[in-house]
Amino acid sequence: MKLPIVKYGDPILRARGKPIAKTDERIRALVSDMLETMHAANGVGLAAQQVGEALQLTVLDISGVEDRPSTLKINGKNVEPVVAMPLVLINPELTLNGERVLGPEGCLSFPEINADIFRSEWVRAKAETLEGETVEIEASGLLARALQHEVDHLNGILFIDRMNSAAKASLSSRLKRLQKETQGQ
Ligand code: ZN
Numbered sequence: 001m002k003l004p005i006v007k008y009g010d011p012i013l014r015a016r017g018k019p020i021a022k023t024d025e026r027i028r029a030l031v032s033d034m035l036e037t038m039h040a041a042n043g044v045g046l047a048a049q050q051v052g053e054a055l056q057l058t059v060l061d062i063s064g065v066e067d068r069p070s071t072l073k074i075n076g077k078n079v080e081p082v083v084a085m086p087l088v089l090i091n092p093e094l095t096l097n098g099e100r101v102l103g104p105e106g107c108l109s110f111p112e113i114n115a116d117i118f119r120s121e122w123v124r125a126k127a128e129t130l131e132g133e134t135v136e137i138e139a140s141g142l143l144a145r146a147l148q149h150e151v152d153h154l155n156g157i158l159f160i161d162r163m164n165s166a167a168k169a170s171l172s173s174r175l176k177r178l179q180k181e182t183q184g185q
Contacts, residue, residue, distance in 0.1 A: 003037045003051040005108050008158070008175065009182030013109060015054035017047075017154040019091050023130055027057070031088050031130060034059045038086075043108045045146045047153030050109050058150040061086035062143050068103075070143035071122075075136055081143055089137075092127035094151045096120035103145055107159050113174060115167045117159055119145045 006012055020027060030053060038046040044062050048055040062070055063085040072081040098121030106114045122140035125147055129135050139147055149159060160168060160175065168175075 001033050001036065002040050003033050005037065005041060005046075006050050006052055007178060007182040008110050008160075009179035010052075012049050012052055012054060013153070013158060014156045015049060016156045017049060017054050017056040019056045020128075023090060023128070023132060027090075028130065030055075031057070031059065035061075035086055035088075038108075041108050044142070045150040046108060047150050049153050049156070056091045056154050058089050058092065058154060059086055060089070060143070060146050060150060062146060065142055068142040070139060070141035072143060073138040081139075087137070088130050089125065089127040089150075090129065092125050092147075092151055092154070094147065095124040096148070097124065098122045098140070105145065105149060105159050107149070109158070110160070110175075110178065113171060113178075115159070115163050115171070117145075117149075117162045119148045119162075123147050125151070 034046050034051055037051060038059055038061060042064065044065060045058060045060040048057040063082045070081045072079045072084055074084060100118045101121050102116045102118050104114055105117045121144065122138065123144045125137045127135055
């Protein structure tokens, strides 16, 4: 089932996700709905907060983006990123590494708003899978960027918090309008 995507202005986007103790039927159903919602919106990632659940859960799929490469290792082995998609990460912990690089970013909770954001070039993530296994992921490129964006969501951090002040100032009236629209619903 496709879920409505929470927009900027909804306080749940600022909530820190609760760790998931057990991947039960409810979590499985939520993951399935999140994947459907992300794919329908042509997103590369979706965090639980964006469908109204403050949990440590995110889904990612960069396979639809052809012009921004990624690399991926799962448990130390090189994996073709497209083959491993979609990723479902529960209780992820991120280690940032490498240089910080500037790149374009958008967010499904901020329709039609894009900005260049500095992110680490590569990341390591430890997370649990839907099958209850612990997995270690190393990623670079677009996938590294998407992982940082999504794990930020799980901690109540939004990409506007990472924008430089000039970019944020130039978007300020659009952000205010979006916030007002969301809160007026
Ligand atoms: Zn986002």
